[in-house]
Amino acid sequence: xxxxxxxxxxxxxxxxxxxxxxxxxxxxxADGYGFQLRQVHFGSNDLMRGxxxxxxxxGIERFVDTTWLxxxxxxxxxxxxxxxxxxxxxxxxxxxxxxxxxxxxSGIGDVVLGLPFKRYKNQGATTQNWAITPSIRIxxxxxxxxxxxxxxxxxxxxxxxxxxxxxxxxQLYDLYYWNQGSGKRGMRTGNSWxxxxxxxxxxxxxxxxxxxxxxxxxxxxxHDEAPNAQNLTTASGGxxxxxxxxxxxxxxxxxxxxxxxxxxxxxxxxxxxxRGSEYSLAFGLTF
Amino acid sequence: MSGxxxxxxxxxxxxxxxxxxxxxxxxGLVCSFCAHGVSKNVSKLPFIDxxxxxxxVKVEIENQKLTIAVSPDRDLDIPALFEAITSGGxxxxxxxxxxxxxxxxxxxxxxx
Numbered sequence: 001x002x003x004x005x006x007x008x009x010x011x012x013x014x015x016x017x018x019x020x021x022x023x024x025x026x027x028x029x030a031d032g033y034g035f036q037l038r039q040v041h042f043g044s045n046d047l048m049r050g051x052x053x054x055x056x057x058x059g060i061e062r063f064v065d066t067t068w069l070x071x072x073x074x075x076x077x078x079x080x081x082x083x084x085x086x087x088x089x090x091x092x093x094x095x096x097x098x099x100x101x102x103x104x105x106s107g108i109g110d111v112v113l114g115l116p117f118k119r120y121k122n123q124g125a126t127t128q129n130w131a132i133t134p135s136i137r138i139x140x141x142x143x144x145x146x147x148x149x150x151x152x153x154x155x156x157x158x159x160x161x162x163x164x165x166x167x168x169x170x171q172l173y174d175l176y177y178w179n180q181g182s183g184k185r186g187m188r189t190g191n192s193w194x195x196x197x198x199x200x201x202x203x204x205x206x207x208x209x210x211x212x213x214x215x216x217x218x219x220x221x222x223h224d225e226a227p228n229a230q231n232l233t234t235a236s237g238g239x240x241x242x243x244x245x246x247x248x249x250x251x252x253x254x255x256x257x258x259x260x261x262x263x264x265x266x267x268x269x270x271x272x273x274x275r276g277s278e279y280s281l282a283f284g285l286t287f
Numbered sequence: 288m289s290g291x292x293x294x295x296x297x298x299x300x301x302x303x304x305x306x307x308x309x310x311x312x313x314x315g316l317v318c319s320f321c322a323h324g325v326s327k328n329v330s331k332l333p334f335i336d337x338x339x340x341x342x343x344v345k346v347e348i349e350n351q352k353l354t355i356a357v358s359p360d361r362d363l364d365i366p367a368l369f370e371a372i373t374s375g376g377x378x379x380x381x382x383x384x385x386x387x388x389x390x391x392x393x394x395x396x397x398x399x
Contacts, residue, residue: 028376029324077376122315122378125351167317167348202318207347210319210326250320286323 024163024172026255027286028120030076034286036255038068044263044276045093051267053274058100062092062273066109070284082114088141088149092273103147110141110150114159128164133176135159143184152184167205170214172198190225190237198246211251219243220261226269238268240275257282307336307357310391312380313372316351325353325375332371334361354385365397 027034043063047056067087074080086109093100114135121128135157141150159176177193200216219241226237242261249256261278268274316322326344329335335343339356346353353372357363365382372379384392 025318025321027324028321029328030374030376032324076374120315120376122313124314125317127315127317127321127377165317165321205319205348207319207345207349208341210323210341210346212319253320253323255320286320 024161025165026253027072027074028077028118029074032074032286034072034284036068036070036072036282036284038070038257038280038282040064040066040068040278040280042276042278044274046274046276047271048266048268048274049271051265054271058095059093060095060100060273062090064088064090077120078118080114080116080118082112082116084112084114086110086141090147090149092147094147105142105145105147105149107142107149108140110155111138112136112157113138114157116159126164126166128162131159131161131163133157133159133161137178139183143187148187150183151180151187151189153181153188155180155189165202168202170198170200170202170216172196186228188228190227192222192224194220194222196220200246209251211249213250214246214248216246216248217243218246218259218261236269236272238266238272240267241265242278244277253286255282255284255286257284307359308339308385308389309355309357309363309395310383310385311353311355311368311372312383313351313353314378314380316346316353316377317348319346319348322346322348322375322377325372325377328371328375329353329355329368332364332367334358334363353379365395369397 026032043061045056045059045061046053047060048054069085070082072080072082087107088109089106091102091104093102112135114133116131116133118129118131137155137157139150139152139154142148143150143152155178157176157178159174161172161174163172174196178191180189180191182188197219198216200214202212202214205212220243221241223239224237241264243264244260244262246257246259259280263274263277266274313325316325326341326346330337330342330344334357336356336358337343340354343356344353355368369379382395382397384395386392
């Protein structure tokens with residue numbers, strides 16, 4: 001029974017990319033705007049205790065598909081405004097009363113608004129910027145049911161990032177923190193912080209039609225504090241590191257980005273389904 | 288008509304157009320996706336000849352060069368050009384005329 005209760009409480013953390021580089025590279029021009037559609041998939045049927053994979057007699061699992069519609073408006077190069085609207089489709093098997101129970105839910109998730117303040121430095125063959133981004137997550141997602149989309153809380157986040165680019169090299173470092181508010185029905189996701197690093201090459205570019213490719217490597221590290229025990233949505237706290245390749249293609253004002261984040265390290269507090277690896281595909285347009 | 292004559296005639300025909308090209312060095316111009324705003328802003332300027340390059344503008348990220356084509360019947364407005372680049376997110380440094388061979392010719396004097 002104790003195991004059942006423990007397993008009932010946990011599953012993996014909700015998708016909550018805290019940083020806000022909606023198309024970090026663009027638009028940097030005054031009165032520029034853009035849209036991005038991003039599909040993200042993650043999930044696993046591995047059950048973890050600490051950093052070890054353990055037997056999974058109830059078939060505990062969780063898989064989440066999120067479609068993000070993201071928009072950005074640039075007042076001038078020093079200030080942008082971003083909005084991210086997720087549509088979440090999630091399914092899991094939770095251990096309830098000593099048996100695996102399949103659950104599923106879908107709907108609009110919590111909308112994230114960000115206000116990136118950027119300071120650019122253009123010098124010769126280098127452009128770089130520092131950015132500080134306060135964000136707020138609005139509880140627009142449903143917090144009802146046994147497998148809610150949202151914990152119903154207002155959350156605030158802060159990201160500090162630096163990117164540097166030459167004709168051949170690209171680097172982005174993004175350190176972020178989310179402070180989670182208290183949600184509905186006693187639910188509260190734990191606070192979290194993370195670091196995202198993108199480094200790589202700009203190996204091909206065609207001046208005639210403004211098209212090209214970036215090949216990057218992503219390293220993402222994240223720490224989640226333990227959630228409120230009554231939380232129905234999220235997992236135990238823990239740490240994880242994901243890493244993998246990123247491919248970006250652009251032509252004129254169109255950009256496509258494919259990304260694989262393989263799970264390199266994971267440690268959960270207590271017992272929890274692993275978050276697994278993550279796959280994303282994005283298409284963006286700027287104007 | 289010999290081949291040399293044809294080439295000479297073509298050079299003569301193209302010379303006035305090439306003479307109206309200018310190159311701007313732009314600090315940080317290393318990504319054309321990021322520089323879309325510069326291209327957009329500059330191509331909208333009334334003196335740009337949109338029949339050349341991509342709507343009158345060519346970005347070369349390897350050497351941070353922005354080549355613009357100016358209509359033969361219009362005057363280049365450097366303050367407007369530099370403002371279009373600055374509001375596009377980048378910093379213009381200087382502007383040059385271009386020879387018929389496409390090489391930098393003379394630095395254009397400009398005092399903001």
